[in-house]
Amino acid sequence: MHDQRITGRRFRILNIVDNVTRECLRAVLDTSILGKWVVREPGDLVAERGAPRMILTSNAVLA
Numbered sequence: 383m384h385d386q387r388i389t390g391r392r393f394r395i396l397n398i399v400d401n402v403t404r405e406c407l408r409a410v411l412d413t414s415i416l417g418k419w420v421v422r423e424p425g426d427l428v429a430e431r432g433a434p435r436m437i438l439t440s441n442a443v444l445a
Contacts, residue, residue, distance in 0.1 A: 398423060401438060407431070 383395045396410040396419060408423050424437070 396420060396423065398427060 386392045394415045396415045398408040399406050
């Protein structure tokens, strides 16, 4: 997800959501989201909460 501040500076948000409870498990905010974060954050969640039975991903690109 991405947005823009009133000053024009863009930022991105990596949201990790439980599809059943709709709980936002993690939200990472920065001016760019690095691939290593996309890999690291789910691993950190597994260490904290245990492994899920299923992982769904969305690689949708919104214009």
